[in-house]
Structure formats: structure tokens, C-alpha cells
Amino acid sequence: MSAIAFPAPDAGILARRDSILAGLSRLVAPDALITSEDERRPYETDALTAYRRMPLAVVLPSTTQEVAAVLRYCSEQGVPVVPRGAGTSLAGGAIPQEDAVVIGVSKMNRILEIDYANRVTKVQAGVTNLAVSGAVSADGFFYAPDPSSQLACSIGGNIGMNSGGAHCLKYGVTTNNVLGVTLVMLDGSIVEIGGSHLDSPGYDLLGLINGSEGQLGIVTEATVRILRQAEGARPVLFGFPTSVEAGAAVAAIIGAGIIPVAMEFMDKPAIEICEAFAKAGYPMDCGALLIIEVEGSDAEMDAQLARIVAIAREHGVGTVKESKSAMETAAIWKGRKSAFGATGRIADYICMDGTIPTGQLPFVLERMDEIIKGYGLRVANVFHAGDGNLHPLILYNCNDPVEAQKAEDAGNDILKLCVEVGGCLTGEHGVGIEKRDLMTVQFNEADLHQQQRVRAVFDPRWLMNPAKVFPLEGRIAA
Amino acid sequence: MLHIPTTEAQACAVVASIVEARVPLAIRGGGTRSGLGRPDNAVSTISSTGLTGITLYEPSEMVIGARAGTPLKLIEETLANRGQMLPFEPMDHRALFGTEGEPTIGTIAAGNISGPRRINAGAARDSLIGIKLINGRGELVKSGGRVMKNVTGLDLVKLVSGSFGTLGFLTEVTFRVLPRPERVVTLIWEDLADEAAVALLSGALGSPFEPMAAAHLPAGIGAEQARTLLRLENFSASISYRAAELARLLKGYGRPELIEGRASDALWREVRDAAFFAGTQEAVWRLSLAPGNGPKATAAIARTVPDARWFYDWGGGLVWLAVPADGDAGAAAIRAALKPLGGHATLVRAPDAVRAAVPVFEPLSEPLMRVTAGIKKSFDPEGVFEPGRMYAGV
Ligand SMILES: Cc1cc2nc3c(=O)[nH]c(=O)nc-3n(C[C@@H](O)[C@H](O)[C@@H](O)COP(=O)(O)OP(=O)(O)OC[C@H]3O[C@@H](n4cnc5c(N)ncnc54)[C@H](O)[C@@H]3O)c2cc1C
Ligand SMILES: Cc1cc2nc3c(=O)[nH]c(=O)nc-3n(C[C@H](O)[C@H](O)[C@H](O)COP(=O)(O)OP(=O)(O)OC[C@H]3O[C@@H](n4cnc5c(N)ncnc54)[C@H](O)[C@@H]3O)c2cc1C
Numbered sequence: 001m002s003a004i005a006f007p008a009p010d011a012g013i014l015a016r017r018d019s020i021l022a023g024l025s026r027l028v029a030p031d032a033l034i035t036s037e038d039e040r041r042p043y044e045t046d047a048l049t050a051y052r053r054m055p056l057a058v059v060l061p062s063t064t065q066e067v068a069a070v071l072r073y074c075s076e077q078g079v080p081v082v083p084r085g086a087g088t089s090l091a092g093g094a095i096p097q098e099d100a101v102v103i104g105v106s107k108m109n110r111i112l113e114i115d116y117a118n119r120v121t122k123v124q125a126g127v128t129n130l131a132v133s134g135a136v137s138a139d140g141f142f143y144a145p146d147p148s149s150q151l152a153c154s155i156g157g158n159i160g161m162n163s164g165g166a167h168c169l170k171y172g173v174t175t176n177n178v179l180g181v182t183l184v185m186l187d188g189s190i191v192e193i194g195g196s197h198l199d200s201p202g203y204d205l206l207g208l209i210n211g212s213e214g215q216l217g218i219v220t221e222a223t224v225r226i227l228r229q230a231e232g233a234r235p236v237l238f239g240f241p242t243s244v245e246a247g248a249a250v251a252a253i254i255g256a257g258i259i260p261v262a263m264e265f266m267d268k269p270a271i272e273i274c275e276a277f278a279k280a281g282y283p284m285d286c287g288a289l290l291i292i293e294v295e296g297s298d299a300e301m302d303a304q305l306a307r308i309v310a311i312a313r314e315h316g317v318g319t320v321k322e323s324k325s326a327m328e329t330a331a332i333w334k335g336r337k338s339a340f341g342a343t344g345r346i347a348d349y350i351c352m353d354g355t356i357p358t359g360q361l362p363f364v365l366e367r368m369d370e371i372i373k374g375y376g377l378r379v380a381n382v383f384h385a386g387d388g389n390l391h392p393l394i395l396y397n398c399n400d401p402v403e404a405q406k407a408e409d410a411g412n413d414i415l416k417l418c419v420e421v422g423g424c425l426t427g428e429h430g431v432g433i434e435k436r437d438l439m440t441v442q443f444n445e446a447d448l449h450q451q452q453r454v455r456a457v458f459d460p461r462w463l464m465n466p467a468k469v470f471p472l473e474g475r476i477a478a
Numbered sequence: 479m480l481h482i483p484t485t486e487a488q489a490c491a492v493v494a495s496i497v498e499a500r501v502p503l504a505i506r507g508g509g510t511r512s513g514l515g516r517p518d519n520a521v522s523t524i525s526s527t528g529l530t531g532i533t534l535y536e537p538s539e540m541v542i543g544a545r546a547g548t549p550l551k552l553i554e555e556t557l558a559n560r561g562q563m564l565p566f567e568p569m570d571h572r573a574l575f576g577t578e579g580e581p582t583i584g585t586i587a588a589g590n591i592s593g594p595r596r597i598n599a600g601a602a603r604d605s606l607i608g609i610k611l612i613n614g615r616g617e618l619v620k621s622g623g624r625v626m627k628n629v630t631g632l633d634l635v636k637l638v639s640g641s642f643g644t645l646g647f648l649t650e651v652t653f654r655v656l657p658r659p660e661r662v663v664t665l666i667w668e669d670l671a672d673e674a675a676v677a678l679l680s681g682a683l684g685s686p687f688e689p690m691a692a693a694h695l696p697a698g699i700g701a702e703q704a705r706t707l708l709r710l711e712n713f714s715a716s717i718s719y720r721a722a723e724l725a726r727l728l729k730g731y732g733r734p735e736l737i738e739g740r741a742s743d744a745l746w747r748e749v750r751d752a753a754f755f756a757g758t759q760e761a762v763w764r765l766s767l768a769p770g771n772g773p774k775a776t777a778a779i780a781r782t783v784p785d786a787r788w789f790y791d792w793g794g795g796l797v798w799l800a801v802p803a804d805g806d807a808g809a810a811a812i813r814a815a816l817k818p819l820g821g822h823a824t825l826v827r828a829p830d831a832v833r834a835a836v837p838v839f840e841p842l843s844e845p846l847m848r849v850t851a852g853i854k855k856s857f858d859p860e861g862v863f864e865p866g867r868m869y870a871g872v
Contacts, residue, residue: 252538
């Protein structure tokens with residue numbers, strides 16, 4: 001695919017590469033500076049692999065001070081910078097450009113402090129999402145936002161994208177769980193925003209940093225909330241004849257005042273793909289599957305489930321299957337969380353991430369089907385049903401440029417549909433380059449200019465991750 | 479001059495004319511909290527009271543939207559009729575300020591005004607999912623929308639929440655809502671000293687039993703005896719189970735009394751509204767810090783401000799503090815006490831002269847002050863909206 005443009009590389013910067021590398025080498029340890037083509041290659045893309053650009057250099061600092069020194073240098077030299085965590089962005093948020101230095105936080109991977117009395121932990125930005133929960137799980141605690149990529153993705157990247165996960169219906173997304181960050185700004189100044197307390201003074205900069213996609217500065221440390229695990233958790237599989245009944249059941253459960261920890265939806269193609277991969281015991285005779293998880297003591301879970309099952313029966317549920325063991329629970333979630341990976345085994349795919357008002361679900365599913373069929377493609381649907389965050393996986397063959405273009409066009413049509421029905425382009429994956437040129441569908445010029453003016457407070461010269469989020473045309477000048 | 483636009487277009491025109499004339503503009507909702515912050519010197523006022531009405535309510539999508547001047551009371555009643563509520567239990571400032579009038583939903587958004595539930599369910603900013611605002615260019619700007627999962631572009635919603643009108647005039651706001659719990663009970667332990675009480679609250683908040691609110695009222699705050707409060711909200715069957723489990727877990731602190739219904743509601747309203755300090759001449763501060771540091775902060779402050787009184791919400795992480803209003807109203811002593819502990823202090827109620835002389839919000843570091851001034855300018859280049867309301871010169 002090649003539809004999404006990158007800014008033309010600055011020839012002056014390319015010509016000065018040697019002197020820039022020399023400058024960087026004075027600031028960080030020798031093994032922290034990556035210059036050879038072979039070693040730079042792993043950094044030329046992220047999980048949006050259809051696009052790649054070889055960066056000028058990659059720097060992997062070990063301390064906040066090193067990050068500050070590198071940023072200050074790049075700023076002085078007018079060299080663009082692309083912050084990087086684990087490079088799992090599905091939106092191309094971490095894809096570099098030829099004239100940019102990638103600053104990766106992967107070496108900053110220590111847990112700095114665990115404070116159970118105040119229910120917070122302080123970590124470096126390169127710590128993986130799962131490692132945060134891992135560090136406290138033996139003591140009965142966990143970090144709530146759980147993107148399916150949690151084994152690999154970093155807290156810095158989670159903050160960059162304001163990532164969500166299956167359990168966000170009850171516990172919120174990243175921005176609701178981060179209490180403080182250490183942020184290095186482009187000029188090298190290091191600021192502490194927030195801390196172990198619940199709200200910080202002045203404008204809510206923490207809220208602005210979350211989801212800012214590496215455009216405002218580099219996060220090197222974060223203080224996040226940890227929560228006590230429930231006494232028990234039990235996912236239950238509900239097989240419905242079609243997505244329409246499943247969608248109606250979701251609305252009815254919420255309408256009855258029940259908020260399960262998770263409500264995940266899969267359509268038939270997704271069920272088949274995930275079952276083949278994870279052997280999770282998903283019912284195969286249904287058109288739509290809901291995984292609903294409840295929490296609490298055994299008696300509490302029984303009571304809540306009884307209510308949910310009664311509602312599901314009113315909506316024509318076929319199969320109801322409870323997890324009977326920790327192993328079954330793990331398999332059920334493995335199936336769901338590996339949906340993208342499992343899909344990748346059978347075809348190339350692009351993953352959409354639009355959100356819609358849940359009431360629009362039946363209409364949107366039907367329209368989406370028409371769009372996909374119109375392009376002669378196939379789709380597998382998995383999504384967070386409780387909050388309307390859709391993940392249609394559009395299947396295509398990346399060696400066929402015509403089909404690849406069709407997949408991208410179909411994706412764009414679906415995202416436009418999400419906006420038309422009152423939703424948005426992206427619920428948790430971010431804009432990156434992928435949805436950059438669709439921003440004008442959701443926002444008008446005044447909206448976009450106000451965002452860009454705020455951006456300019458941190459980076460007036462468009463040096464921080466400049467190819468992302470805002471359409472290249474019509475940007476406000478410095 | 480008071481402007482009361484009744485449409486967004488009129489509001490844009492008002493703001494544009496004010497910007498043209500470069501006169502300071504105050505924003506008013508219900509006028510119940512105008513005693514907050516630094517006293518303003520605005521010569522013109524724009525009121526949201528002409529922009530009212532619920533624009534969107536979908537109970538099964540857990541979302542409500544309304545024009546900014548809509549009375550909070552109407553929102554809460556509308557939600558209650560469908561068994562729902564705002565998740566963050568917004569404080570009512572009328573008791574503390576001795577003001578009248580109806581608080582508006584726009585103010586709740588502009589002030590990020592939350593209450594005891596904040597410890598578990600998040601603040602107003604966590605439930606605010608969409609805004610429309612007129613910036614200091616007279617442009618109508620939207621951010622967010624009506625769905626709760628949304629990371630499209632920079633999150634201006636959060637930036638505006640808590641900006642107290644200094645970034646623009648809100649015309650419409652959209653919040654995520656939650657179902658009302660089937661049953662609510664409060665467990666009360668008596669006679670605990672501050673340190674022990676906060677340890678109790680910490681034990682409960684670190685348990686699987688999910689207290690929705692956790693407060694401590696030292697002796698003399700609302701009653702002779704100290705009271706430590708935990709509130710549970712859930713389905714009825716869960717409540718009985720969880721109350722018993724919590725009592726067992728915390729048995730080292732004595733046996734709790736259980737109250738519910740009106741008595742419980744009234745007690746939490748007093749906590750939410752800091753009503754223990756209503757009608758006095760004292761200055762009132764609000765300290766936000768790590769919960770375990772709450773008692774350390776108050777002990778340090780008591781050594782230099784002998785007449786200080788206080789209570790704790792948010793498990794110890796929110797300290798409401800009343801001190802004599804003379805001099806700097808304890809500002810130097812309070813901020814010095816917080817220095818080694820982290821956290822910050824906001825002066826919520828004090829005579830105008832004090833609020834003009836003392837930084838109402840915690841002073842920011844130099845780089846953050848620069849960012850703050852830059853953000854203000856990015857929304858409001860001529861500096862017309864509530865100039866100096868949050869920080870002098872911003
Ligand atoms: C400096 C300061 C400190 C505060 N500190 C705290 C605190 O510590 N804790 C807390 O819970 N609350 C705090 N508040 C909250 C409080 O002031 C409320 O915002 C409030 O003043 C109003 O409720 P009302 O509807 O009666 O509005 P008013 O009293 O009429 O208006 C109050 C404030 O809300 C803003 N506002 C109202 N409507 C709009 C709108 N449509 N668009 C933009 N802005 C609007 C106004 O600019 C004004 O600052 C503080 C406020 C200020 C200004
Ligand atoms: C199989 C798979 C499943 C996924 N499932 C989910 C899911 O369930 N939910 C979800 O929300 N996402 C999901 N994602 C998307 C992705 O994992 C998230 O966006 C993740 O948060 C990215 O983290 P990362 O460390 O890989 O960041 P990167 O991809 O390296 O970077 C992401 C963005 O953050 C910026 N950034 C990175 N580090 C920093 C820093 N320290 N300071 C400032 N900015 C920084 C980058 O510039 C970039 O814009 C999935 C991805 C894959 C491949």
C-alpha cells in the first residue's frame with residue numbers, strides 16, 4: 001500500500017547525517033546509538049507493516065537525563081524525532097521517517113516503586129504493560145488497562161495512544177489509570193506532572209499527554225494506579241443466532257444496571273479463526289459470540305450471572321457456557337486476545353478501530369457487511385461490545401496491490417460510517433498515519449486548528465513525530 | 479454588561495465582539511461558586527443560563543448530553559428517573575460559599591467538580607466525553623463526542639475540564655453515566671486517631687470489596703467522636719456479604735456500626751460539600767496528596783497553625799482544611815508542610831483580599847508555567863476569558 005504520504009525528507013538533514021551521528025554519540029553510551037542499516041531495520045515500521053521508512057538513526061537512552069540531552073540536541077539541530085516504545089502501534093504511530101531520529105525507551109524497563117498502601121506503582125516508560133501487573137499480582141493487585149498486546153507493548157506507548165483493553169468497561173482506559181508522569185520536553189526540560197495524588201494543579205496536562213501520540217514530549221517514568229484483584233473472575237460464553245440478538249442483549253444488560261467487567265463480541269469468521277488457534281471451546285454453531293466476564297465471590301458471580309443469563313435468554317441466546325476452571329478461563333481469554341495474531345496466520349489484515357454508539361450496532365454491522373462485499377473482500381469482527389469500540393479485521397493479500405488498495409478503501413469507508421452514526425475514527429489504537437487523512441471527516445478546521453495550536457505550545461516547529469495525526473495539508477504554520 | 483445568549487451563534491457573536499473590544503469577560507453558570515479562585519476584574523459577563531436543555535440521553539448507551547446552562551438538578555433528576563446517575567458525585571459549593579442559585583452542568587465540566595466517589599469511579603474529567611466550546615477567537619470548537627472510547631486527536635476535553643472558564647465558554651457537554659446501585663450502606667468505626675483511620679481506609683481500599691467512598695472525620699467534625707466511614711454500593715446480596723467481610727478484615731479497629739438510607743445519604747452529603755465548614759469565618763483549603771500522607775500533612779500544619787481543623791476524603795488523599803482567615807490564611811505553612819510530602823493545596827474559600835494576595839492554586843514550576851501560559855494563549859490569544867482567574871498574568 002502506498003496511499004498514505006510522508007513528508008519529503010529534509011535533504012539538508014540527510015546531508016548532515018555524519019555530523020548528527022557524531023553529535024549524538026557524544027550524548028549517550030556507545031551501545032545506545034544504532035546507526036548501521038541492519039540494526040536500524042527493525043525500527044523502520046511498527047504493527048502497520050504495510051508502511052516502512054528507514055530512520056536516520058536510533059537512540060536507546062537509559063536515563064531521563066540522556067533522553068533530555070538527545071531531545072535538546074535534536075531540537076537545536078532541527079532534526080525530527082519519533083518516540084518509540086515497543087513498536088506495536090497498529091496505526092503507524094511509531095513509524096519513523098528518513099530524516100528523523102528514533103528515540104526508543106525500551107532500555108528504561110525498571111519498576112521503580114511499588115506502594116500498596118497508596119495503591120500506586122512507579123515504573124519506567126519502557127516497562128511492558130504485563131510486567132506492571134506481573135510485579136504486583138503475587139500480592140493480589142493488578143494494573144487495569146489490558147491491551148491484547150500487553151505482553152509486548154510498553155507503558156510509554158500505552159500513554160502515547162491512551163490504550164484500552166477488554167476490561168476497560170469497568171476500570172477505564174490508560175488516561176483514567178495514570179496519576180503522574182515524568183515528561184521530557186523538546187527543549188530538554190524535564191517536568192513532573194501529577195504524582196501519587198489523584199489530581200494535579202492547574203490545567204490537566206496529564207489528560208492532554210495521554211493519547212498525544214508522541215507529539216508533545218517523551219514520557220520516561222509513570223506513576224499508575226494499581227487495584228486489588230476481585231475475589232474471583234469468570235468469563236461466560238453466550239452464543240447467539242445472529243449479531244442482532246447479541247447486540248440487543250448487550251443493550252439490555254446495561255439497561256438493567258449491570259456493568260460486567262468485560263463484554264466482548266466476535267462474529268462467525270472471528271470465532272472460527274480464534275477457535276482454530278486457541279482451542280478455547282467457543283461454540284461453533286452460532287452467528288455471534290459474547291464473552292461476558294463477571295467478578296466477585298462465587299455467590300456474587302452466580303447471582304450476577306443468573307441475571308445476565310435471564311436477559312440473554314430473552315434475546316434468544318442458544319449456548320451458554322461457563323468457564324469451570326482457571327485453565328478454561330485462560331483459554332477463553334487467550335482466544336480473544338490472540339484474535340489479531342490468529343487472523344494474521346490465515347491472511348494479511350488491517351485492523352479498524354472505530355467506535356459507534358452501541359444503539360447503532362445492528363445498522364453498522366449490516367452496512368459494514370455491504371461495504372466489505374462491495375469491495376469483494378472478507379472481514380472478521382471482534383470488538384468491545386459494552387462501549388461500541390469495533391475492530392473489523394479486513395482480510396486481504398498484501399502481495400496483490402489492487403486488493404491492498406481495496407482493503408484500505410474499505411477501511412476508510414467503515415471509519416466514515418462510524419463518524420456518520422455519531423462515533424469516532426479511533427477508540428484506542430490512535431490516529432498515527434493510518435487515520436491522519438480522515439481527521440477532516442470528524443473535525444472541522446476550527447477543531448483541528450485548536451488542537452494544533454495546543455500542540456504548538458510544546459513543539460512549534462513540527463519536530464516531534466511530525467508525520468502523524470494531522471493531515472499534512474492545511475497545518476497551521478509555526 | 480451581562481450577556482445571556484440563547485443560541486451558539488449568538489454566543490459566538492458575543493465572544494467575537496468582546497475579543498474585538500479586548501475587555502475581560504467573566505463566565506457565569508448558576509453563580510453559586512463565583513467565590514472560587516482569584517477574584518476577577520472582568521467588566522463583562524457572559525452567562526450560560528440561556529443555553530439550557532438536555533440534547534441527548536440514551537440510557538442503554540450510558541450517555542447524557544446537555545447545553546452548558548442546564549441546571550445540574552435537572553440532569554440528576556432525569557438520570558434518577560431511569561435508575562442512573564453521574565458517576566462522580568459532584569460537590570455542591572453552596573453550603574461552603576453561602577450562595578444561592580442553581581449549579582449548572584457546564585460548571586461541573588469547567589471546574590472538574592467531583593465528590594467522594596472520585597476515589598473509585600474517577601473525577602468529572604474521567605466521565606466527561608465531549609465538549610463544545612467557544613474559544614477566544616470566537617470559534618466554536620468541539621472535542622470528544624458521545625462515545626466513551628475515543629482517542630481521535632488531542633484530548634482537549636480533559637484540558638478544558640478544570641480550566642474554570644479560562645480557556646473558553648462551554649456551550650454543550652456530554653457525560654458518561656452509570657446505573658444507580660440497588661443498595662447503599664455506610665460502615666462507621668468510632669474513636670480512631672487519624673493515622674489509624676487512614677490505615678483502616680487503606681486496608682479497605684486495598685481489599686477486593688470495593689468501597690465506593692472512604693472518609694475520616696476526626697473528633698469535633700460533625701460529632702464529638704471521631705468517625706471513620708466506608709460506603710458500599712452494590713446489589714443487595716453483595717452488600718450484606720461485603721459489609722460482613724470488611725468488618726472481619728478490619729476487626730482490629732473495633733466493630734463498625736452500619737447505617738443506610740437517609741442517615742447515610744445526609745452524612746455523605748456533608749462530606750461531599752465540606753459542610754462542616756459552612757457558615758464560619760475560616761479560610762478553607764483543599765489538599766490533594768498521597769492518601770498515606772494525609773495525617774502527616776495535617777500533623778505538620780497543626781504545629782504551625784494551631785486553630786486548624788480538618789477532615790479526610792478519598793481514603794486520606796483529600797484533606798479539607800479550615801484555618802483562621804487572617805494573614806496569608808496559612809498559605810506559607812500549608813505549602814511548606816506539603817513540600818516534603820508531595821501533593822498540592824488549593825485555597826477554596828477566603829476573603830477577596832486574601833485570594834488576591836495568595837496564590838489560590840499551587841504555584842507551578844517554571845517550565846509548567848510556560849506551558850500553562852502557552853495553552854491559555856492558544857485558546858484565548860487576547861486573554862479575555864477570566865484573566866488571572868487561575869494564575870496571575872494568565
Ligand atoms: C479558582 C477556582 C478554584 C476552584 N477550586 C475548586 C476546588 O478546589 N474544588 C472544587 O470542587 N471546585 C472548585 N472550584 C469550582 C467552582 O468554582 C465552580 O466552577 C463554580 O464556580 C460554579 O458553579 P455555578 O454553576 O454556580 O457556576 P458559577 O459560579 O456561575 O461559575 C463558576 C465557574 O465555572 C465557570 N463556568 C461556568 N459555566 C461555564 C461555561 N459554560 N463555560 C466555561 N466556564 C464556565 C466559570 O468561569 C467560573 O469559573 C473552583 C473554581 C475556581 C474558579
Ligand atoms: C496484536 C496486537 C493487539 C493489540 N491490541 C490492542 C488493544 O487491545 N488495545 C489497544 O489499545 N491497543 C492494542 N494494540 C495497539 C498497540 O499495542 C498499542 O497502541 C500500544 O499501546 C502501543 O505501545 P508500544 O509500546 O508498542 O508503543 P509504540 O507502538 O512504540 O508507540 C505508540 C505511540 O506512542 C508514542 N510513544 C511511544 N513511547 C512513548 C514515550 N515514552 N513517550 C511519548 N510517546 C511515546 C509513539 O511515538 C507512538 O505514537 C494492539 C497491537 C497489536 C499488534
